Amino acid sequence: MDTTSTTLKKPGGLAVQLVQAMTEQIRSGRLNAGDKLPTEAAIMKDFGVSRTVVREAISRLQASGWVDTRHGIGTFVLHQSEHPSFRISPEHMGTLREVIALLEFRISVETEAAALAAVRRTPENIAELQSALSAFNSAIEEGRDAVAADHQFHQEIARATQNHHFTDLMNSLGAGVIPRARISSILSSDPERQNYLRRVNQEHESIYNAIAAQDVEAARAAMRTHLANSRERLRKSDPDST
Template structure:
């Protein structure tokens, strides 16, 4: 990535500018399908931005289908053929009710994805899921929100189905579907937020264990419980949400 292509003059829009610079390099061919992006540390140094800005930019690139991140390996430019035609944009998740509606949609899709993953997962799939869990633990210990690790865990399950439609769907939704931003407004204290993240982590562990054991029904139930719990926490914060 060429730092000279980005002008960092508007603090509120650094992530957007970084996304623009990266997509321009992809469109121009300077970054090609399969190319690995620089590390977070390298991007921070080159552009003089914080880790938070880099992670937000990568999240936006994922949501737009430009890149794919695999924990422990790196972030890679996706081929144009893998850019999803179905897209859920951040603008479509502008209200709490829309986030709840998306969670309902995810329950129907990801419950079956977990079941398929339990049947079809490979040793490499399990390694990737374990790396995502470790990244979540690290974020928890460092007091971060773990959004990227959370999304990568769900993407890893989609890949473990060996069905590209599940993968495309997760790419189309991006890390923005993780309802952490909404939860952060509901959880008013750091201890409450940490307890919430620990519960999410435990739910992820249950899903992983079921997939590793190739227990189809347990994987299906664990994913349904995980997403339903998120939905119910949001519903309780919105008295006008549908029952």
Template structure:
């Protein structure tokens, strides 16, 4: 399918360009120019068509994924989801545009995912553990390659929800999408410098603690490890908010 939408203006900020791209792609889906199940053009093709950077394209795709309008299949591409498949509970990309809103989402996740981790420790099977390990390996490979590992990070949390074998936890994480990962919202235009790399390695260590508790079928340890992990993310964002004031 060939896009026919006018090129976006280059001087505008990346965030504004990203939201414009989200709006235009969403309109194409609503008008039927992009059909459910259809594969989107490659990042390079979208960059050329709209005259925007790769960062803008990735930000827009991340927002569309968080809104459950598209899904990315690893190694295959990004596909349009049926509009009637959106879950009843949904957080719009526009609801996560500020630091305060992202902190509020983390507070919500702390209450949900600590219990999900405890249930996962009780109910996980070998397939669940293998899927978590795959996500952790993808996370490690991404950060060592200088990437931000947002997709792998979210996938790890999603696999924990799957390990609860409770549809409601699974649907909730699915509805949040990669927007659940704070740096996917607020920092995805920044380079992975030495400080961020050190932070991502700490996140990986926290994931490892959660995984070990779930693998050991220790609900209390899994609950504590997840609470520590998400609380650390929340506290880091609060600190950055204080420094920016």
């Protein structure tokens, strides 16, 4: 695997440029299907960008179906045949109004995914959901944004449906679907931010408990409540978005 060092320019579009550079590495064969991407630190060094730029670029690559992140393992290049057939491009999440619209779509899909997961989940699915919850808690305690763990939790619910269409959808959306950055302006302090993340994780725990108990209606209601609350938090961050 050859990841030739390149220094990117134009600060306003570094994430886009990094996506283009890494996509070209995949298309040219320097990164092959099944290859694990370098670490965030290695990409930062190779391309001369910040961690934030790397994470945004990886989210965009996920949304475009080029890579898949496996929690606790790494990010891997997908075979072309693995590219999700359903895609919502990052450009479709460029405004607060569009993110809210996507949340409305997710409410309809993920509410039923949670219900199916409650019926079909396996012990392995439960273990992976527990791992995602633990990763979320660790991120809170370490002062991180918990976006990766948040997305992982929703991905694991999709997998627990045993229906690949739900999994394809969540892979297509990528971690960029987690709207954390959209409300950063109203989280004025670290304690406020941590309290916000704890509320989100409590909602996740309610979903998990219902799925673990195989309570279909409770799982459906808990997911609807969680995503509806996310939508309302976004609306409150910008009253003009309603």
